[in-house]
Structure formats: structure tokens, C-alpha cells
Amino acid sequence: xxxxxxxxxKDGIVKPGNVLKVDSFLNHQMDIGLMEEIGREFHRRFSDxxxxxxxxxxxxxxxxxCFVAREFGVPMVFAKKSKSINIExxxxxxxxxxxxxxxxxxxxxxxxxxxxxxxxxIIDDFLANGCALQGLISIVExxxxxxxxxxxxxxxxxxxxxxxxxxxxxxxxxxxxxxxxDPETESITFREQxxx
Amino acid sequence: xxxxxxxxxKDGIVKPGNVLKVDSFLNHQMDIGLMEEIGREFHRRFSDxxxxxxxxxxxxxxxxxCFVAREFGVPMVFAKKSKSINIExxxxxxxxxxxxxxxxxxxxxxxxxxxxxxxxxIIDDFLANGCALQGLISIVExxxxxxxxxxxxxxxxxxxxxxxxxxxxxxxxxxxxxxxxDPETESITFREQxxx
Numbered sequence: 312x313x314x315x316x317x318x319x320x321k322d323g324i325v326k327p328g329n330v331l332k333v334d335s336f337l338n339h340q341m342d343i344g345l346m347e348e349i350g351r352e353f354h355r356r357f358s359d360x361x362x363x364x365x366x367x368x369x370x371x372x373x374x375x376x377c378f379v380a381r382e383f384g385v386p387m388v389f390a391k392k393s394k395s396i397n398i399e400x401x402x403x404x405x406x407x408x409x410x411x412x413x414x415x416x417x418x419x420x421x422x423x424x425x426x427x428x429x430x431x432x433i434i435d436d437f438l439a440n441g442c443a444l445q446g447l448i449s450i451v452e453x454x455x456x457x458x459x460x461x462x463x464x465x466x467x468x469x470x471x472x473x474x475x476x477x478x479x480x481x482x483x484x485x486x487x488x489x490x491x492x493d494p495e496t497e498s499i500t501f502r503e504q505x506x507x
Numbered sequence: 508x509x510x511x512x513x514x515x516x517k518d519g520i521v522k523p524g525n526v527l528k529v530d531s532f533l534n535h536q537m538d539i540g541l542m543e544e545i546g547r548e549f550h551r552r553f554s555d556x557x558x559x560x561x562x563x564x565x566x567x568x569x570x571x572x573c574f575v576a577r578e579f580g581v582p583m584v585f586a587k588k589s590k591s592i593n594i595e596x597x598x599x600x601x602x603x604x605x606x607x608x609x610x611x612x613x614x615x616x617x618x619x620x621x622x623x624x625x626x627x628x629i630i631d632d633f634l635a636n637g638c639a640l641q642g643l644i645s646i647v648e649x650x651x652x653x654x655x656x657x658x659x660x661x662x663x664x665x666x667x668x669x670x671x672x673x674x675x676x677x678x679x680x681x682x683x684x685x686x687x688x689d690p691e692t693e694s695i696t697f698r699e700q701x702x703x
Contacts (some may be wrong), residue, residue: 381539386539421534
């Protein structure tokens with residue numbers, strides 16, 4: 312079991328409806344030491360890649376992506392969920408459906424910050440049905456840039472998102488893959504992964 | 508002139524309507540080295556405070572707040588802008604008006620993450636009319652916790668937010684205070700501040 316799986320077992324809370332609450336350390340309150348460890352782990356897993364930018368989506372991906380970008384020594388860009396008057400018209404756009412909020416958002420990245428020369432590592436906290444990641448992939452492809460890989464903190468292995476993205480041929484690394492959760496027994500089953 | 512003012516002059520863009528675009532290094536693409544320097548500077552300016560939590564609001568405050576929290580060795584909590592089904596009912600709520608998006612949001616923080624024992628440093632990227640900061644102050648006070656100070660990256664000194672918060676007696680530090688901007692000449696006038 313890796314450091315993240317241990318932390319999920321210690322502080323994660325399983326709720327009915329396949330909800331895993333990790334808001335005490337990951338996506339509401341953030342344990343900064345854990346963020347740094349996550350940054351180092353993604354750097355290790357993608358150490359063979361020439362990464363020029365880390366891309367994530369607001370909001371809860373930002374903190375994690377910051378520490379990944381720090382390890383690679385590159386800028387971090389976060390996609391914004393609604394068109395702000397402070398973003399210029401020249402943007403890449405993708406439509407993203409939110410599992411959590413049950414709505415659709417336009418996600419935008421300014422064309423200034425992604426170019427065909429960029430090699431992009433996409434980072435996010437959760438992967439379930441994969442809509443957010445597909446939107447980010449679409450934005451990178453629109454820019455003519457290269458998706459070097461995708462790093463996810465927690466993948467819900469019983470939903471389709473991870474399978475779809477791996478089937479498309481992308482290098483996807485999830486630090487923890489939850490294959491099953493039981494709110495009654497509070498048990499979590501992680502998929503076995505090779506230890507690096 | 509400090510490191511941030513220099514960077515604003517170098518890469519900030521003045522737009523009509525008192526808009527200062529800093530999206531190439533602060534709130535869309537993030538220069539991680541700059542974020543770390545901002546974290547160290549806030550730690551220096553609030554070094555006499557006993558900070559137990561750093562509080563910000565999604566989305567663009569998160570990256571900055573992470574690096575401030577790292578310097579203090581404490582957790583970071585970010586207020587969420589809409590009630591998510593993943594946040595439990597037990598939350599502190601404030602109403603916040605957005606100058607950028609011209610709408611009102613409910614901002615929530617789970618009661619689990621702020622207690623009367625907490626000494627909170629509030630961090631955000633921009634201060635204009637101060638609605639976001641007032642909402643965060645209100646949330647900290649609701650929790651019975653102590654506001655140790657407020658750290659802002661860029662304050663628009665020609666708007667009321669900073670004056671109101673200082674008048675209320677809070678310790679507010681802004682790394683750059685813009686007193687005037689002229690989109691025609693692309694000039695920016697910073698308020699003189701004591702060098703630490």
C-alpha cells in the first residue's frame with residue numbers, strides 16, 4: 312500500500328452513492344506535506360517525459376498541480392470553468408460535464424499558454440467518468456501540443472473514465488485506484504498496482 | 508520596487524475599465540518560482556503571528572495559499588463557491604459578490620476545518636472592493652476563530668476594499684498596491700510601501 316492509499320484508509324470517509332470524502336486532506340482542507348509528496352511521486356512516475364507545462368482544471372486540481380509543476384520546474388496552467396471577462400476571446404474551449412455538480416461547464420484555456428511546442432502533463436484530483444480529463448485532452452490537442460501523460464490522485468476504478476483514457480493510448484497514472492467501497496463497513500478496496 | 512511590482516510592470520497588461528491582466532504568471536498560468544517567493548514574503552511579513560491555518564477562496568487564491576501554508580507548516584483550507592453535494596450540511600456560509608463575474612455566490616467552509624482555537628491567515632490574489640475578503644473574515648468570525656491577518660498579492664488601491672478592512676482594524680498586507688493605471692500609456696502607479 313502506498314502513502315496515499317494509507318492516508319485514504321486513515322482519513323477518507325465512504326458515503327452512500329459511491330462518494331469518497333477526502334476533504335480533510337485533499338480537496339477542501341489540504342495537507343501541504345501530502346501535496347509535496349504527491350508532487351514528488353508524479354515526478355518519479357513521469358520522469359522519462361519532457362514536460363514543459365502542467366495543466367489542471369479549477370479548483371481542487373490547482374494545489375496538486377502546483378507541487379507537480381514545482382518538481383518539473385515548469386509553469387502550471389489551470390483551465391477555467393466559465394468565461395471570465397478577464398480572459399481574452401482567444402481561448403481553447405471544451406465542454407465538460409460535472410459528476411459532482413450535475414451540470415455542464417465550458418472550460419477554457421487562453422491560447423497564449425499552450426502552443427504546439429508544449430509537452431503537457433495533465434493533473435487532477437479525481438477521475439470518475441473522465442469528462443474533465445477528456446476536456447483537458449481536447450484542449451491540449453486543439454493547441455497542437457502533446458499530451459505526455461495524465462496524473463490522477465484518486466481514480467474510481469468502477470467507473471469508465473480510466474478505462475476509456477487508457478484505451479485511447481494515453482499514459483495514465485493514478486496514485487490510488489478504488490475498485491470498490493462499502494459505506495456500511497467503511498471498507499475500501501484498492502486495485503493492486505506495481506510498486507515503483 | 509519589490510519583486511512583485513517588477514514582475515507586474517514586466518508582464519502585467521493594463522486594459523480599459525481598470526482591469527490589470529496578470530494571467531501569464533498569477534491567475535491562469537502560474538509561475539511556480541514566483542508563488543514560492545510570494546509564500547516566503549508573506550511568511551516574513553506575518554512572522555510574529557501564530558498561524559494555525561491558511562484560508563483562501565477558490566480558484567486563483569489556491570496556488571498562492573498553498574505556498575504560504577507551506578512556509579508556516581500548516582494546512583490550507585479553501586472556501587468553496589457553491590454548495591457541492593460532497594460538502595456536508597455543517598458549513599459556515601457567507602454571501603460574496605464577484606466584481607469580475609458580476610454575480611453573487613454563496614461561499615462555504617466545512618465546520619470541521621475551522622475551530623475557535625484556530626489562528627487564521629487569509630490569503631487571496633486580488634483585493635478590489637473587498638467582498639471576497641469580507642466573506643472570508645465573516646466565516647472565520649462565525650467559527651469563533653481569530654483572524655491573524657490578511658495577505659493580498661495585488662490590491663487595487665483606488666477601490667475601497669483595502670481601506671475598509673484596515674479601518675476595521677485588521678492587519679492587511681498587500682505585496683503591490685496599484686493606485687492608478689493608464690491603458691493608453693500602459694503605465695502603473697504603485698503606492699509607496701516601507702521596505703521590510
